[in-house]
Amino acid sequence: MKGRSIILDHIGDIEVAAYLVDGKLDDLLIDDIDAPRPGAIFRGICDRPIKGQGGMMLRLPDGETAFLRAGKGLRPGQPLLIQVTGYSEGGKAIPVTDRVLFKSRYAIVTPGKPGLNISRQITDEDTRDNILAIAHEVFDSEHGLILRSSCEGADEAEIAEDIVAMLSLADAVLDDAEGTTPEALTEGDGPHTIAWREWSSVANVVTDTGSFETHGVLDQLAALEGALVPLGEGTMYVEPTRALVAVDVNTGNDTSPAAALKANLAAARALPRALRLRGLAGQVSVDFVSMSKAHRKQLEQSLRAAFKNDPIETSLVGWTPMGLFELQRKRERAPFPKQLFANL
Numbered sequence: 281m282k283g284r285s286i287i288l289d290h291i292g293d294i295e296v297a298a299y300l301v302d303g304k305l306d307d308l309l310i311d312d313i314d315a316p317r318p319g320a321i322f323r324g325i326c327d328r329p330i331k332g333q334g335g336m337m338l339r340l341p342d343g344e345t346a347f348l349r350a351g352k353g354l355r356p357g358q359p360l361l362i363q364v365t366g367y368s369e370g371g372k373a374i375p376v377t378d379r380v381l382f383k384s385r386y387a388i389v390t391p392g393k394p395g396l397n398i399s400r401q402i403t404d405e406d407t408r409d410n411i412l413a414i415a416h417e418v419f420d421s422e423h424g425l426i427l428r429s430s431c432e433g434a435d436e437a438e439i440a441e442d443i444v445a446m447l448s449l450a451d452a453v454l455d456d457a458e459g460t461t462p463e464a465l466t467e468g469d470g471p472h473t474i475a476w477r478e479w480s481s482v483a484n485v486v487t488d489t490g491s492f493e494t495h496g497v498l499d500q501l502a503a504l505e506g507a508l509v510p511l512g513e514g515t516m517y518v519e520p521t522r523a524l525v526a527v528d529v530n531t532g533n534d535t536s537p538a539a540a541l542k543a544n545l546a547a548a549r550a551l552p553r554a555l556r557l558r559g560l561a562g563q564v565s566v567d568f569v570s571m572s573k574a575h576r577k578q579l580e581q582s583l584r585a586a587f588k589n590d591p592i593e594t595s596l597v598g599w600t601p602m603g604l605f606e607l608q609r610k611r612e613r614a615p616f617p618k619q620l621f622a623n624l
Contacts, residue, residue, distance in 0.1 A: 283484065285495070286299055295310075299479050315374070317467060318365060318366055320364045321361065321468075322340055322362050322464055325357065325460070326355060329354070336348045341463060346376040349377075359458055361378065363378075363381065364376055366611040375611070380453075382449055382453075386442040389421075390423060390426060394423065396427075414436050414440050418444050478591070511529075515530050520558075529569050552587050552594070558615065561611035564609055565600075566604060580596070
């Protein structure tokens with residue numbers, strides 16, 4: 281299957297979305313019904329400051345807790361509007377931010393940050409002027425507005441409707457920010473909504489029931505249950521532990537310096553996809569095949585290029601004294617749920 285396709289389906293009651301490039305699984309979204317979705321907005325109640333970290337623990341509904349990294353000036357008992365930024369790890373507090381955003385397919389409303397901005401990816405000046413004119417007609421608010429790259433070529437009425445809907449949602453949520461008890465104000469977006477918002481401008485969308493099976497997605501998911509990632513120029517094993525994600529790169533029978541560099545470059549290109557599909561994040565330690573230090577710069581360039589277009593924020597930390605390469609990856613997705621696909 282040539283081209284780019286989005287496959288929207290359900291496995292049982294779980295919403296799932298797959299992004300295929302020429303038939304190969306490139307990205308995967310799976311709803312986690314046991315945790316608040318990233319993007320969900322709460323009225324949290326400040327509970328206690330975390331000394332030494334400058335953060336604040338907050339109470340959420342149903343006895344859950346959240347952690348706000350920047351808690352300066354907050355006091356226990358104070359209500360605060362917060363948004364979930366990722367998934368918690370091993371029963372830890374849910375990570376949140378107080379910089380709440382309201383995202384749709386075409387627009388992002390930014391409370392507390394006034395101004396009207398348009399994506400730099402839209403370079404044609406006439407197109408930019410037309411899109412800004414649409415916004416000026418319907419957006420009159422103290423909030424800020426960012427017009428996304430997906431506005432280019434989109435229907436003008438749809439852009440206007442999107443802006444109005446996000447503005448109305450922002451106003452409604454902000455009006456409900458005060459209170460003495462924690463409360464969920466929005467649920468956050470599920471995989472299907474995110475796929476429409478982030479992927480659909482460059483892909484064909486399939487919504488037929490059972491499309492994960494008919495389009496070969498289920499077969500590709502089976503490979504994610506194991507740690508092995510074939511490279512063609514060697515192998516890579518990606519294994520999550522409690523403390524970190526361990527990645528081991530190996531060559532085949534050829535142990536020459538050229539083979540080592542080939543395998544390492546192939547691993548660098550494959551690593552973002554391997555982490556993305558498995559929902560792995562946090563500290564990532566990569567044990568590349570031993571090679572000369574002269575080749576390290578070339579490998580680092582390949583890593584930077586590979587992660588440049590990855591949707592998950594990843595920092596390339598660098599080499600350790602033991603020769604491992606470390607990365608720090610934001611925990612925006614839940615780990616791949618092997619148990620969900622075990623009986624398929």
